[in-house]
Amino acid sequence: MRAEALIDLSAIKHNVELLKDVSGTNLLAVVKADAYGHGLIPVAKAALSAGASYLGVALLEEAVALREAGITAPILAWLVQPGSDFAQGIELDIEIAVASLAALQEISAAAKSKKARIHLEVDTGMTRGGFLNEWDQLTTEHLNGVDVVGIFSHFARADEPAEKQNSDQLGRFSAAVAHLNSLGHVNIMRHLSNSAATLKNGAASFDMVRTGIAMYGLSPDVQTLGDSKSLGLRPAMQLRAALYLVKDVPAGSPVGYGATQSTTVDTKLGVVAMGYADGIPRIARTAGVWSAGKRTPIIGRVSMDQFVVDLGADSKARSGDWVTVFGNGSHGEYTADDWGAASQSINYEIVTRIGPRVPRIYAPHVY
Known part of the structure; x- marks a missing residue:
């Protein structure tokens, strides 16, 4: 999966x-x-x-x-x-x-x-x-x-x-x-x-x-009402994906369609096996995934079936590892609120747009 x-x-x-x-x-x-x-x-x-x-x-x-x-x-x-x-x-x-x-x-x-x-x-x-x-x-x-x-x-x-x-x-x-x-x-x-x-x-x-x-x-509006935790609410969805590929990349490498971003130092990049066909907003620029205990930001444009994150040169992540796209933030991971802000949108759109190619797994306690 x-x-x-x-x-x-x-x-x-x-x-x-x-x-x-x-x-x-x-x-x-x-x-x-x-x-x-x-x-x-x-x-x-x-x-x-x-x-x-x-x-x-x-x-x-x-x-x-x-x-x-x-x-x-x-x-x-x-x-x-x-x-x-x-x-x-x-x-x-x-x-x-x-x-x-x-x-x-x-x-x-x-x-x-x-x-x-x-x-x-x-x-x-x-x-x-x-x-x-x-x-x-x-x-x-x-x-x-x-x-x-x-x-x-x-x-x-x-x-x-x-x-x-x-x-x-x-x-x-x-x-x-x-x-x-x-x-x-x-x-x-x-x-x-x-x-x-x-x-x-x-x-x-x-x-x-x-x-x-x-x-x-999820909060109806984080800015005016506060976040989920302050309202006593528990986010119900955690979105996870596999790293299709992890590879070492030299500084100055352009990433993705249009070469909108390039690596600034030698680093490891991870290819996440989700894209805008699955509901990942193509416009997102400042979000990313939680990998090996830290936030790793998107680099380049989101593609139809995949997007790339900058794991950092010292990352221990390997191809096939699971990463968290968003969760409740309790471990430091990105949240649906973060993805909404990164996409100039709202958390409603982030969870609602997750496509049918992504199976829903019902677990008693996700977090």
Whole structure:
């Protein structure tokens, strides 16, 4: 095996339990995008066993996959576009987000033997999904053909707790709930908080929180909220790869496509058997791997299947050795946060983009 992502399901469970305790309410475990690259079915089962009340996905097909795996817990799918197989979702008891009157009409028409269970999404200031101007046009008649389970929205800047936009959105959400109550829908589930709000904005917890990145042990924003350790979170993924080749290289040797970097001294280079086809960002410049007890930086451009690191002239590494691409940082290794910063991106993208060529190995204790 040339590479593997080790997934610690006990870390997932720890994080779910911590987030439930912090929020003091129900928790929806966000498992979209193959559970942020960690594996849809194993993570969903781990989250449920740790006390999650709901599962959340973006796509209807993700929800169907959960049902086909025998999972019976409530599932919400929130990015189900017009023309989708709403009838299948209804039949499988998949709850569907509705963000417009047209979508509401389509899903109502698709309900045959039983009513569709829906969550109404309102736009409170992110200006992405959700009802906006149409919200005031919503009437009781529009909702006759559906079972309204919940109402929700999404914070744009919850990872910046002091921003006024957060309180503005909270106020708009409360107003939207009041409008829905006035239509006779009072026993509904209200949910607004993402991971950052769950950790830092108790006023927004309502009846349920939706936790994504924090459930995987990563901070929503290292700069504004602190790192995983300071938040009490345990990163669940460790990415490892084999050194395809280790060789001595003289000073002045250009490395990789475009010869963007050259060795400055005689050194040992290691060829890591992963590349951008596996999710390693091509743009990364200042990250690297943990090899033989030290950080060894990338040199040159990342290729499709491999990248090169400068091991140093005194390195004891040999061809075939395993190196850690990222972990939780407890040994000094690079973290997903480090790779995100090196790629002008965020930790979310780093873990989520790890490709299907990299097997997920489920271990009880990775670290």
